[in-house]
Amino acid sequence: MTTARLLACLWISVVGLGLSGLEPVGAQSVGPAPAGPAVGLGNGFADLSARLQPAVVAIRAKRSLVGAPRDSVHAAAGGASTGSGFVIDPRGVVVTNNHVIEGNDRFEIILVDGTTLPATLVGRDTETDLAVLRTAGAQRLASVTWGNSDAARVGDWAIAIGSPFGLGNSLSVGVISARNRDLQAGRYDDFLQTDAAINRGNSGGPLFNARGDVIGVNTAIVSPGGTQGGSVGVGFAVPSNLARKIVSDILQTGSVQRGWIGLRARLLTPEEGGTGQNGVIVADVAANSPAAKAGLRMGDRILKWAGQPVTDPRALARFAAAAPAGSKIKVEGFRGRQAIFANLVIGRAPTEVRAPTPQAMPTVSVMGLVLRAAAPSDRPKLPPEVRVVVTALDPFGPGKDQVRPGDGLLEVQGQAIASPQEARAALQAATRKRDAVVIRLYRDGQPIYRALRPTR
Numbered sequence: 392m393t394t395a396r397l398l399a400c401l402w403i404s405v406v407g408l409g410l411s412g413l414e415p416v417g418a419q420s421v422g423p424a425p426a427g428p429a430v431g432l433g434n435g436f437a438d439l440s441a442r443l444q445p446a447v448v449a450i451r452a453k454r455s456l457v458g459a460p461r462d463s464v465h466a467a468a469g470g471a472s473t474g475s476g477f478v479i480d481p482r483g484v485v486v487t488n489n490h491v492i493e494g495n496d497r498f499e500i501i502l503v504d505g506t507t508l509p510a511t512l513v514g515r516d517t518e519t520d521l522a523v524l525r526t527a528g529a530q531r532l533a534s535v536t537w538g539n540s541d542a543a544r545v546g547d548w549a550i551a552i553g554s555p556f557g558l559g560n561s562l563s564v565g566v567i568s569a570r571n572r573d574l575q576a577g578r579y580d581d582f583l584q585t586d587a588a589i590n591r592g593n594s595g596g597p598l599f600n601a602r603g604d605v606i607g608v609n610t611a612i613v614s615p616g617g618t619q620g621g622s623v624g625v626g627f628a629v630p631s632n633l634a635r636k637i638v639s640d641i642l643q644t645g646s647v648q649r650g651w652i653g654l655r656a657r658l659l660t661p662e663e664g665g666t667g668q669n670g671v672i673v674a675d676v677a678a679n680s681p682a683a684k685a686g687l688r689m690g691d692r693i694l695k696w697a698g699q700p701v702t703d704p705r706a707l708a709r710f711a712a713a714a715p716a717g718s719k720i721k722v723e724g725f726r727g728r729q730a731i732f733a734n735l736v737i738g739r740a741p742t743e744v745r746a747p748t749p750q751a752m753p754t755v756s757v758m759g760l761v762l763r764a765a766a767p768s769d770r771p772k773l774p775p776e777v778r779v780v781v782t783a784l785d786p787f788g789p790g791k792d793q794v795r796p797g798d799g800l801l802e803v804q805g806q807a808i809a810s811p812q813e814a815r816a817a818l819q820a821a822t823r824k825r826d827a828v829v830i831r832l833y834r835d836g837q838p839i840y841r842a843l844r845p846t847r
Contacts, residue, residue, distance in 0.1 A: 436550060440562050443603050445503050445533035446478045447596060449554040450487055450510075450524070452495035475553030475596030476500070476524065477605065478534040479638070483508075483526030486638055487595030488610055489515045492522050494755055494812055500526050503560050514641035517756040518649075520610055521634055522595075523641045535597065538604025540583065540630035543567050549585040551609055551626070553596025563588035565624070572627060580705060582627040583607045589626035598628040606631045636713075650714035650737040653680020654687060656704040670694040670724065671704050685733040688726070695723040711737070755811035757818050758828075758843060759788020762800065762811040773799045777833050778809045789828075789843040799833035818843075 451473050474491030478484065485500055492498060498510040508526040515522035526532070543549075547567045555561050565587030572582040585598060589609050598607035607628025640647045655675040659665025663672070673691045676682050687693075693701050696710040697720050714720055716739040723732045754763045761783035765773060769780060777799030784790045800808050803817035821828040822845040832839050 436562065436564060439550065439599075439601070439603055440552075443535060443550075443552060443597075443599060444560050444562075446535040447503065447552045447560055448476050448478065448485060449501040449557075449559045450474050450476045450485070450491055450595065451499040451501065452492045453497040454495045455497045473554065473557055474592060474594040475609070477552075477595075477597040478532045479537070479605075481531040481534045483510075483528070483530070483532055484513075484642065485510065485524040485526065486608060486634065487522050487524065488608065489517055489520045489522045491595045492524070493517075498524055500524065501559065502532070514645040514647075516637050516641065516647045517761075518647070519629055519633060519637050521608065521629060521637050521641075523638055535599075535603070535605055537631050537635045538600055538602070538606045540606045540632045543570070543583060543600060543606050543630075545569060548601040549583075549587045549606075550599040550601070551585070551587040551589055551593060551596060552599070553589075553593035553609060555588075555590035555592040557592055568625075581630060581633060581709070582610070583630055585626050585628060586624035587626065588624070593626075604631075608634050648716070648739060649712040650716055650718070651680070651739060652682045652711045652735055652737065653677035654682040656693065656707050658703060659692070670701055671707055681735050681738045682733075685722070685735045687722070687733050691724055691726050691731065693722055693724040695721075697721060754782060755815050757815040758790065758822065758845060759785030760790050760794060760818075762814055764811060765799065769799075772797075773833060777801060779811050779814050781832075789845055793841040793843060794830075794832065795834065797834075800830065801833055801838060802831035804829055 453472075472491065472495065474487060476485045476487035476491075479486055492512060492515065496512075498512065500508045500510045502508070508528060508530070510524040510526045513523040513525050545567050549565050549567050551563045551565075552560060565585050567583060568586050569584040572580070572584045583598065583606065585607075587598070589612050593609045596609045597605045598609050600606050607630055609626065609628045611627045613623070613625040613627075637647055653676065654673050656671035657674045659670060659672055671693050673682075673687055673689050673693065676687060676689060693707065695701060696707065699710070701707050701710070710720075714737040716737055718737045720735045720737060721732055722735055723730070725731060754761050756762070760781055762779050763782050765778050765780050769777070773780070779800040781790075781794055781796055781798045781800060783796055784794055800814055802808060803814060804821050806817050808814045808817065818828060818830075827842045827844050829840060829842050832841060
């Protein structure tokens with residue numbers, strides 16, 4: 392993102408803030424909105440707020456694993472972080488952001504009337520920063536329904552409800568400012584932008600349209616105040632049509648099963664006749680991947696996917712991810728001046744090779760690296776100063792050919808790293824300032840240095 396060099400793009404969960412701002416409201420069922428036009432605004436948004444508030448929740452996440460606090464901030468806050476979420480099934484299914492719950496293993500849902508319910512993690516998806524929790528017990532909860540984010544137009548009303556700064560069930564109103572925003576936070580970026588006030592603590596909360604349908608999951612803001620900044624009217628939400636599919640996959644299988652073709656693409660340069668909307672160039676092909684088996688090569692230009700135009704690399708990534716494994720897709724393009732086509736048999740995104748771990752531990756993902764805290768069983772191979780271990784990596788990410796599963800992460804740009812969360816913050820800060828990030832690893836009994844070049 393161009394402004395990322397000047398303005399900090401913030402994930403907006405809150406660390407350690409109280410939830411005393413919750414106001415009691417009688418529980419009520421939140422069913423589908425009546426068919427027809429948007430709710431009348433004769434009394435503002437009061438009626439809509441009363442209908443939707445009971446289905447919006449605050450989330451408190453804690454880490455119960457024995458060991459040192461994740462970082463100094465969480466140590467001071469007792470290791471807790473909070474965010475927002477919303478109920479999509481009366482049986483207690485709650486949607487939130489992955490970064491709200493990441494690194495934690497104990498979760499609580501706080502309803503609008505102050506009731507606190509324990510919850511378990513159903514699954515999460517780091518690629519889209521979404522997570523699904525389920526509350527315990529037989530209590531049926533008020534819920535909201537998904538809307539059609541593709542129908543949201545620039546200028547339409549946008550209503551955000553959440554717990555900014557721990558102030559539960561706060562409502563703000565704005566409009567859809569833009570669509571299809573790419574924050575370079577992941578390969579599937581396709582955010583809605585809104586000027587409805589979103590602040591730290593709104594993470595995971597719903598963005599509604601004027602009918603009360605969920606059209607987005609509030610995720611990030613841009614603020615000139617850095618990590619301490621607040622809303623300046625530039626907020627971003629994961630579109631509901633993407634979130635709905637991710638959540639459905641998690642509920643069915645506990646994870647997201649994406650199609651995979653095994654290539655990386657780039658935009659055409661102006662010298663190649665590129666307009667930003669007229670196809671992509673194959674920049675890399677993974678060995679033995681569906682793309683390799685179909686005969687695609689580096690330098691090929693891809694114009695169409697199953698008859699649909701491929702406008703940019705993000706469009707190609709979304710097409711591939713949405714295709715079921717085993718399906719056959721015709722891809723059309725050019726090799727030089729010769730028209731070509733390839734019949735791709737979609738594969739399943741390969742499970743990243745992971746270093747063996749003695750137990751399931753919370754992980755953090757950043758720059759294509761999956762990181763966890765070092766465990767006692769790591770000590771025969773890793774010295775005490777290694778506090779963070781690489782457990783997996785994106786085969787096309789910046790760590791390709793530089794980092795291996797099982798490496799210990801010692802430093803980022805000379806800063807000693809004590810937790811996966813510190814590593815994420817340091818790497819994200821470094822990528823905003825430089826084209827190459829120097830990290831110090833521990834591998835095979837000795838420290839080594841490697842340079843990671845973030846994808847722009």
